[in-house]
Amino acid sequence: MTKYEVEIYNIITTSTEHLTVEQIYTELKGRYPKVVMATVYNNVNKLWKAGMIRKISVENMPDRYDRTTRHDHLVCQKCGKLADITFEDLTASLRRQTGSGFLYYDLKVFYVCPECRDREGKRRHT
Amino acid sequence: MTKYEVEIYNIITTSTEHLTVEQIYTELKGRYPKVVMATVYNNVNKLWKAGMIRKISVENMPDRYDRTTRHDHLVCQKCGKLADITFEDLTASLRRQTGSGFLYYDLKVFYVCPECRDREGKRRHT
């Protein structure tokens, strides 16, 4: 594993947020001013293909990266922010229904996050 | 509803496949040679915002559109093709866990589709 691979892996897996390539790049740039975007792309793809990190795609936003510990995601419909939830593990049940081709699943719950609710509420009612 | 809106809605909801904007455009172009891409984009977005069609985002591929009847998706990890499955409805359970902000959920099951399995199998074993 190369220096950047390790650094990027650490940034992703220790973050409490769900980071975009842009954010990882900014973070990394602080410590290694000569790093470029392509390096971040190369390395997140490498890590992703190796199954070491998770990629989260949501329509109309850049991909974000996450640790691989089993959990699901809440996606705010208003602001796009992600939050973790752990819903019951559906693996066994889905494997049964899907057959031997089964690899993994991805469950996203769309909602309005508390912050956006408050903001909405203020505008509409108060 | 405008002419194109209706046509695009019909193309999406009567298709057995999960169509990209590109494919919808090609289909539509056959009947209306002067239609442009932007019109397809405008209209799928309009239909999507109105909740009349579903948008399916998978990492590294263009968005695809689908009818809104309740069902989940199988995504082939090799070729990206989508197939429908109907797994048990998790709405009630997720709403309970998520709270009043809940809107809807999206369940994608990644697998290797039968065609890709066969292709793989041939290369590896036979």
Place this chain on the structure above:
DNA sequence: AAAGGTTTTTAGAATCATTCTAATATTAAC
């Protein structure tokens, strides 16, 4: 520690999907 070979990084161009802008066309309302 120099030479050779592989892998990584860099810089910047290229690509792809999608959105935007401004002008034109179509539709609906009066």
Place this chain on the structure above:
DNA sequence: GTTAATATTAGAATGATTCTAAAAACCTTT
């Protein structure tokens, strides 16, 4: 049938991501 509103067109612009070719860093083997 004129006005106002909305939709469509054409093409430029944007944003995210990939690609390409050259330079740099990293191993190995001497």
